[in-house]
Amino acid sequence: xxxxxxxxxxxxxxxxxxxxxxxxxxxxxxxxxxxxxxxxxxxxxxxxxxxxxxxxxxxxxxxxxxxxxxxxxxxxxxxxxxxxxxxxxxxxxxxxxxxxxxxxxxxxxxxxxxxxxxxxxxxxxxxxxxxxxxxxxxxxxxxxxxxxxxxxxxxxxxxxxxxxxxxxxxxxxxxxxxxxxxxxxxxxxxxxxxxxxxxxxxxxxxxxxxxxxxxxxxxxxxxxxxxxxxxxxxxxxxxxxxxxxxxxxxxxxxxxxxxxxxxxxxxxxxxxxxxxxxxxxxxxxxxxxxxxxxxxxxxxxxxxxxxxxxxxxxxxxxxxxxxxxxxxxxxxxxxxxxxxxxxxxxxxxxxxxxxxxxxxxxxxxxxxxxxxxxxxxxxxxxxxxxxxxxxxxxxxxxxxxxxxxxxxxxxxxxxxxxxxxxxxxxxxxxxxxxxxxxxxxxxxxxxxxxxxxxxxxxxxxxxxxxxxx
Ligand SMILES: *Cc1c(COP(=O)(O)O)cnc(C)c1O
Numbered sequence: 001x002x003x004x005x006x007x008x009x010x011x012x013x014x015x016x017x018x019x020x021x022x023x024x025x026x027x028x029x030x031x032x033x034x035x036x037x038x039x040x041x042x043x044x045x046x047x048x049x050x051x052x053x054x055x056x057x058x059x060x061x062x063x064x065x066x067x068x069x070x071x072x073x074x075x076x077x078x079x080x081x082x083x084x085x086x087x088x089x090x091x092x093x094x095x096x097x098x099x100x101x102x103x104x105x106x107x108x109x110x111x112x113x114x115x116x117x118x119x120x121x122x123x124x125x126x127x128x129x130x131x132x133x134x135x136x137x138x139x140x141x142x143x144x145x146x147x148x149x150x151x152x153x154x155x156x157x158x159x160x161x162x163x164x165x166x167x168x169x170x171x172x173x174x175x176x177x178x179x180x181x182x183x184x185x186x187x188x189x190x191x192x193x194x195x196x197x198x199x200x201x202x203x204x205x206x207x208x209x210x211x212x213x214x215x216x217x218x219x220x221x222x223x224x225x226x227x228x229x230x231x232x233x234x235x236x237x238x239x240x241x242x243x244x245x246x247x248x249x250x251x252x253x254x255x256x257x258x259x260x261x262x263x264x265x266x267x268x269x270x271x272x273x274x275x276x277x278x279x280x281x282x283x284x285x286x287x288x289x290x291x292x293x294x295x296x297x298x299x300x301x302x303x304x305x306x307x308x309x310x311x312x313x314x315x316x317x318x319x320x321x322x323x324x325x326x327x328x329x330x331x332x333x334x335x336x337x338x339x340x341x342x343x344x345x346x347x348x349x350x351x352x353x354x355x356x357x358x359x360x361x362x363x364x365x366x367x368x369x370x371x372x373x374x375x376x377x378x379x380x381x382x383x384x385x386x387x388x389x390x391x392x393x394x395x396x397x398x399x400x401x402x403x404x405x406x407x408x409x410x411x412x413x414x415x416x417x418x419x420x421x422x423x424x425x426x427x428x429x430x431x432x433x434x435x436x437x438x439x440x441x442x443x444x445x446x447x448x449x450x451x452x453x454x455x456x457x458x459x460x461x462x463x464x465x466x467x468x469x
Contacts (some may be wrong), residue, residue, distance in 0.1 A: 019061050027068055028089070031076040032448060038425035039076045041069070072428060077449040080442040080457070081428040083237070083265055083397070088297040094353035095299045098346030105344030106336030114346040115333055121348045124355065126306050128270040129290075130283025135310035135332070138347045139339050141301035142264030142291045147186040148305055148340055149287040150229070152316035153258035154190060156286075157228035163318040167191070170225045173260075174198045174216060176208035176243060178236040180262060195225050205391055206239040206434070208232070210247045217255070229258030229286075234279060235266045238432040238441065239390060240374070240397025242266060242278045249284025261285045264303070266395055268295040271364035275371050278394055286312065294445075295370070296363055298350040313338055369447040370396040377442065377454045384458060386465070390439050399432060399439040402465055411438040413468060420464045427457050 006012065030036045043051070048070070057063040073079060075086040087095075103111035105118075122136040139145050150173065160168050171192060175183050177199040187196040198216050200208050217227045230252050235242040245261060252259035261267075261282055267290035269275040270282070282288060287307050293300040307313040314330050316338060336342055354362060374396040381387050381400045390399035402417065404410035415438050418431040432441045440461070442454075 016060055020064050023061070023065060023068060027073075028075050031073050034077065036073055036076055038073075039079045039428045040072045040422065040425045042422050042425055043070075075446065077446045077453050078427045078457070079446060080444055080449060080454075081430045083294045083443045083445060084300060085293050085295070085297050086446045087293075087299040088354060090353045090357050091298040091350045094349040095346075098349055101346065103346055104342075105346065106334070106342045108331075108333035111344075111346065114348050115335060117348040117352045118335060119332055121351050121355070122304065122306065124360070125304065129267070129279070129285075129288055129306055131288075131306050131308045133310060134306055134308045135313040136304055136306040137313065137335055137338050138351075139303050139305060140341060140344070140347070142180070142262070142289050142294075142303050143182040143185070144340055145264075145289040145291075145303045145305040146180075146182050146231075146260070146262055147189060148316055149260045149289060150183075150186045150231075151190065152287065152307070152312055153229045153260060155315050155318060156312060157258050159226075170195060171228050172196045172198050172220055172225045173229045173231055174200055174213060174227055175231040176200050176202055176233055176236065178202050178206050178208075178238060178241075179231060179233050180237045180264065183231050183262065195220075195223070198225075198227065206236060206241045208243045208248070210244055210251065213248075213251050227257065229260060232259070232261045232285070234261050234263035234282070235395050235397070237265065237397075238434065239399055240265070240393055240395035240443070241391060242394050244281070245279060246281025246284070249281045253284060258287075259285045261288045264289050264291040265294045265397075267291075268363050269367050269371070269395075271360060272367040272371070273364065274368050283308075292351050295367060296351065297354060297366060302347045302350050304351075366447055370444045370449075373444045373449055373451075373454070374398050376451055377444065380451070380454055380458060384462070386462070387458070390434050390437075396444040398442045398444075399434065400442075401437065401439045402461070407437060411436075413465065414438040414440055416468055417461055417464050420468075421460065424460070424464075427460065429457070 001009065074084060103114055105111045105114055108115050118138050121138065126134045126136060139148065154171065155163055158171065172195060173187060175197060184197050198220055200212050200216060203209050220227055230248055232243040232245050232248045234245060249259055266278065267288060269278045285308060287305060290304045292298040292302040292304060314337065374393045377398050378389055378393050381389055386402055387400055388403050401410065401414045404413060415431065418429065418440055421427055421429055430441045432439050
């Protein structure tokens with residue numbers, strides 16, 4: 001067999017794939033049963049580099065094994081760190097199939113299944129957000145979806161044909177100061193600079209102070225900057241608190257502003273009877289970003305961007321690429337016209353595999369489980385005298401800290417505790433800074449994280465605190 005024949009040998013593939021599936025299934029078992037002791041085996045980057053660079057592997061299986069061992073274990077119930085899903089196996093399998101088929105998603109003829117399912121998925125789900133006549137796309141990540149939405153808003157709301165003529169006026173979006181940094185970045189990508197993103201302060205619950213919107217808008221106008229839209233957070237990344245989407249929506253209607261909701265994390269509450277009111281008012285939005293790789297159990301990156309007005313979905317890139325698409329304007333099946341991406345990996349099958357296997361209700365059940373556990377964890381924290389919450393959580397994101405009368409000392413203690421937990425490795429949590437205070441931050445992404453796990457985490461934190469003193 002020639003080298004390239006070996007590369008594509010079907011029997012080789014079959015064996016290696018079976019072996020890999022076995023390894024991943026064993027790893028999943030060990031994680032779910034908590035037989036794996038360490039969620040993360042933290043090794044400093046230089047040491048890790050030296051470990052890897054000259055390592056030899058007798059087989060691809062040995063290599064795959066080493067990759068598993070050197071990776072953070074998202075499927076472990078004691079992983080409670082950043083908001084990345086513990087992928088549902090069926091969604092990961094759909095992704096694997098997509099990688100092997102590798103249909104490029106810019107044009108229909110190259111991607112019949114994933115393109116058609118993109119429309120099916122958007123059509124099946126858009127009604128939950130109140131967009132019964134809407135449309136949308138699936139794209140690679142919330143960052144890209146937010147940028148796409150803001151570019152579209154600019155094309156729709158600007159006073160001239162910006163896409164062709166360039167910009168003639170100064171514009172801005174208003175957004176909570178707690179919004180995800182990618183909004184700020186998107187505005188700067190559009191060339192609006194500092195003046196293009198107006199940060200609205202938050203109240204003591206970390207919600208956008210909507211009563212400030214009008215003052216800030218007028219103040220911008222007096223500087224010659226025209227506000228064309230508002231971005232609501234559902235919820236903000238660091239605190240997990242939802243803005244008052246209804247109030248922002250009514251404000252935008254009144255002033256004819258584009259309303260984008262960044263629901264990258266928390267949009268899927270619309271599938272939950274218990275938590276859907278957190279998205280109350282989302283039907284007032286013009287566009288909504290929802291990451292399936294956060295609260296819908298798909299692998300990263302899998303993001304939906306919904307538009308209330310289906311025409312808007314075609315207005316982001318008013319550019320012609322004749323060699324790809326020909327003339328007709330609104331061909332739903334040529335998604336490359338509506339996304340930043342040209343070649344796009346197969347994304348819709350990951351979401352649809354979950355829907356056909358378990359039903360749409362699986363998303364609501366997942367949200368309920370994780371958000372309920374956020375509330376339970378908050379209660380456990382309030383029962384510990386030495387700890388405090390940043391805010392009563394809305395979601396599965398909980399920020400808390402060890403209290404100390406002196407803020408710099410408190411910050412030092414909480415930072416050291418987070419570092420000690422990282423090095424300990426039996427849990428994975430992160431940290432954030434809110435109004436100059438360092439907080440420990442937990443997101444409960446795994447539906448099997450239990451109250452007992454969280455009690456153990458708080459015990460560990462207290463132990464670490466004692467050992468610091
Ligand atoms: C995670 C997140 C993003 C960024 O999304 P990516 O999919 O990581 O690009 C944007 N906004 C919010 C609110 C988020 O939680």
